[in-house]
Amino acid sequence: MTEEITYADLEFSKSYALENISKPAAPEGKALHSSSSTWRLAALTLLILCLALLLGMLALGIVFFQVSNDFQKQFGNLMRNQETLQTNFSKRLQDMKDHLCLKGEENNENNGSSCMLCPANWQWMGGDTCFYISTQKRSWEESQRFCSLQNSTFLMLKHRHKLNHVPPRENTQYYWIGLHKSGENSWYWTDGSALLTKKEDWIDLYPSYNCGYLYRGKIYNDHCTEKYLWICEKAAVKLRLLTTGIQMGISLATKPELPASFLPRVQ
DSSP states (O other): OHHHHHHHHHHHHHHHHHHSOOOOOOOOOHHHHHHHHHHHHHHHHHHHHHHHHHHHHHHHHHHHHHHHHHHHHHHHHHHHHHHHHHHHHHHHHHHHHHHSSSSOOOOGGTTTEEEEEEOOOOESSSSTEEEOOOOOBBBEEEHHHHHHHHHOOEEEOOSGGGGGGGGOOOTHHHHHHEEEEETTTTTTTTTTTTOOOSSTEEEEOOOOEEEEEEEEEEEEEEEETTEEEEEEEEEEEEEEEEEEEEEEEEEEEEEOOGGGGOOOOOO
């Protein structure tokens, strides 16, 4: 009996002791392992982002290099095309000058960057005026009408030195010019300006005749109905050859309209 009680007490005590023993705490290494996994994931994500950024920058660099290279090639081609066009343009300008400009002497301005243009059958002897020397003979009034139809005027010799620019003429021919008498003894040029003097070593006018003509470098007068050759004058067109193109202009103003009161009396 006593032995049974003792064995039962021992079993109970053993069971009680086992129940009161606390379970061991979880190791700290497990928590550290979880935290380390989180940091590794974050680091991996950051590394992937850095690699993506690096690849993006590398791609942009390649694209920029290609675009820059293409731009340099296109710019080089453009410059070569511009040089070719400039060369062709300069050649065209020179060809136009050779065909249009009147040929001058070696040191004449027509051989430079600018030249004077005159209509067909007109002559240029320097200065800024073109001259027409007729090959037919007409009266003074008919000759004056011809000059007007050509948008020009009769030759006006207000100063003797202008004769230096008038083309050579036949010494045996008379040439009507733009000088006529209006009134008793008043002489006018066809632009309405008065003749300053009637007596000089190169002007010899008589009161009996109303229209002036040129003969061997001197001015005389005769009946307006006589049939003579004539000389017209008009402004030359100045052609300037620029690197950017052609500039044209008229060096003289267009002729003024002649008042009816200044027309000579046919005689």
